[in-house]
Amino acid sequence: MEIEKRVVELTDRLQYIQDVFGGRENANIALMRSRLGEFAARHDAPPGEKAQMLRQLEDLFGFLEKKLDEELTPMDRVRIVRHPARVSLKDILENVYDNYTEIGGQDEYSIDPSMLIARAYITRRKGDKVINQPVMVIGQEKGHGQEFRNGGSVKPWGNAKALQYMKVAETERIPIHTYVFTPGAYPVEDFPGAAQQIARNLYEMGGLRVPVVSVISEGGSGGAEAIGLSDVRLMLSHGYYSVISPEGAAAIEAGIRQGQRVAPELIAECARRLSITAADNLRMGYIDKVVAEPDLGARPHHYDFFKDLRQEVVRATDQVFLGVAGFKLFRALVASRRKDGDAESMFVRWTLDEAAADRLVWKRYCKYRRMAETAFRDSRPSGARIASRAQSLLWSGYSFLRYDFLGKYIKNLAKTVGDLEAEVRLVANRLAAPLRKSREKNGVVACDPEKSRMLVELSQPEQGACLEDFGWRYVSPKAAEDKAVTCPESKTYGCPDLWAPDLYGDFAGVCVNCGHHFPMEYQWVLGNVFDPGSVTEHDADLEAGNPLDYPGFDEKLAAAKEKTGRKSGCVSLDAKIDGIKITSAVLYSAFRGGSVGAAEGEKFIRALARARRRHFPFLAYVHGTAGIRIQESLNGLIQMPRVTLAVRRYIEAGGLYVVLYDTNSYAGPVASFLGCSPYQFSVRSANIGFAGPGVIKETTGIDIPPDYHRAHNALARGHIQGIWDRREIRKNLKQVLLTIGGRNLYYR
Amino acid sequence: MIDVKALLEQIKAAPYEEIVVEAPHTGVVRFAGIEPGTRVEATSGAYGEKPGTLLAKLTREHNDKPLFAGAKGVVGEVRRELEGTFVEAGTQLAVIRHYLSKDEVIAAILRQVLHLFRAPERAKYYFIPSVDKKVKASGPRSVTVKPGMELFIVSRMKREKPLIYEGPEGIIYAVYFQHDQNVDQGAPLVGVCPESQTSLIQDVVNRVRTDWEEGE
CATH class of the missing domain: 2.40.50.100 (RNA polymerase II/Efflux pump adaptor protein, barrel-sandwich hybrid domain)
Structure with a gap:
């Protein structure tokens, strides 16, 4: 019986190896198979001999597994994390923590069974005393292939639940451990919306006043970021952490349409190019430490692995607390030098006071600010760099003097003067009232004869009163073509064809019959919304690069730079709208679809910093963005938390952050630094969403209606706050700056 | 005929x-x-x-x-x-x-052989209780209609009035409306055919269902 059980185990191990290697033939696997076959053929051997052979076979399996582990390709690792036999969060809760209670779910009876939340504790010794240190454990549960877990693909409401319990942990002042086991977020737009909820999570996590430690096994893009922003990021050695699944990258690379299959070789090649393994991510600095797994990946029976993992998460949590604690002396030093396996030998209290929590949030901001700093090119000469640094210092000094130092006195003075003036005015009014009354009684109402003539006479067409001046300073080059254009809504609304010079010139790309907005260039907004001559561009020399040396991408970048005459997909500028000074960052679609990489992220952050220093309101004008630039992989993906933290810092400092979408805005940027704004507006006929129709069909199997991502639906779902006509952007922006900004326009 | x-x-x-x-x-x-x-x-x-x-x-x-x-x-x-x-x-x-697909052929035949009695206005339509009972118990084909016979109740904005059938005498071959749902003006309510033709029509419909080969 014992022997049979062990044979079954070996058969399972062989099957697992074959699954992981994806049908690839390998001499070692063939050897294992043949040896196991030989053993099965000798079923009539005496028990003693059988036991001996089995021992040898097990040793051989162990030896060959070690050898095979060294041969693992990035795609094999992807197959490991997706294998139903891989450890799941439930296994970790059972084996790493000493006790736990699952919150808000029992198997399929949960608002989202793919998001698992539990209160757990770790028991530690302090001298003779036993202390239970509580933690909030949050993570995706893949459930060893249970169908209702949806493979760890979390729906928006699952991420909302995660955020709710992070806030609970903050209230209760207990640390949070997050476990990332997701192939990506479930791309539906129903409220709270995949993108918008991830953005909300990122924004809130940026300011959590308790330590967060995350462990990444399968880090699939936005879904991973929804709970992955943390103070210490650990990664399992056989995991992957990527901006897109290798299949998705290969489909884009091959230009393949929905329903067709991509060659497996290209998928494996993309997995390699994207640098998605733990070692790659450690080298690039996006994770802090790799947790070693047993050969060919951890499975639930690897109890030693759970022991190691426990040591690692305890050590990481200790380090965060000690890193911000006021009184630590030697413990911080010892904590960083402790050998593996003795993490619990020293006691660290898992509590923070207010000052330490402030330091924690600041350290988190700095940690992300430093990431991806080498992933773009800065072609400015050193003199220009020094000048720009000096300029920011000047701005900081000026705004400190004006708003913080003198500002206080001026404010107090203005308040006193204002009060006094109101008093005087009241007294004067009362005293002069009888005089005014008698004058009104006797006086004759006089009217300017010229004014009255203008009001009563008909307009005079010969003087040009009927000639409409649309007043656009920038006119699109599309208006120079002599052709008619058909409105895409003509089937529904019966729109007549429009002549291009009328449509793109006078009508600003808006169908006069149904109001459909044709896409226009970003220059249209720069030229017609901002005051003439007020636009000053900054950081134009920050250049999009190819940090992973993705094959063929250098040429594509060079082509985009030549086509647009710019060096990245983001324009950072200061401008005025009817005299109101603003800072703006523009993401435009002509440069690689408006995708966001390290250069674009950095420009956005610098623009936010400039707005903060100068106390300007900030406008993110998203002419179009296709998402994160996949060829930069993690260098691009990390911009999601990174820029969101910068946005948070700007808003907390008192800034006004307004987002305006135009044409198409999808994926990562919407799910982070754009979606986190409380004031998001859209130009009519724009599309806003998380994933495009093709990806939704592929991942969920749902055919979505063609207008699923339209701005009106985004407004109906509560994702954005208003829809504007393109011709009224300037007027509406001014209105927003005056009403939402109001007296807090330049500082709060 | x-x-x-x-x-x-x-x-x-x-x-x-x-x-x-x-x-x-x-x-x-x-x-x-x-x-x-x-x-x-x-x-x-x-x-x-x-x-x-x-x-x-x-x-x-x-x-x-x-x-x-x-x-x-x-x-x-x-x-x-x-x-x-x-x-x-x-x-x-x-x-x-x-x-033509099978359904299109059947629809084409029925269009020609049945007398369609159409809704005079947009409203909800019901059979009068005696007819309704018969339809529910043994199907619409058990109902014989004659011109001048009270057949429907028209229900619109909570006001109800009877509707009188006009057309050739026969049995109800098909019912095109559902209770509780509004029927547009001019949409057919029932299709009527002479009783003698019922089996013939049914036969043809069955033959179409089994034998009709749908072209490309």
């Missing part, structure tokens, strides 16, 4: 509907690689978002406007002589032979 068999023979002789594709507006025609015998698809997709096969492009004021097939079938005739010429709106460009 209509000869159902002859009708079926007639449909069998030409088992398709000929759809004439006309130029919707003026313009210069450029056909898109269609020849007689080319198979074309109709608009598809759960939301009708995928256009049918491209038949031609009509260029008007430098604007290429596509012309898509509106029905599935085979191209019967293409007026190639018009290629590159300026045509008026309504000019015949091609003919699509749309092969």
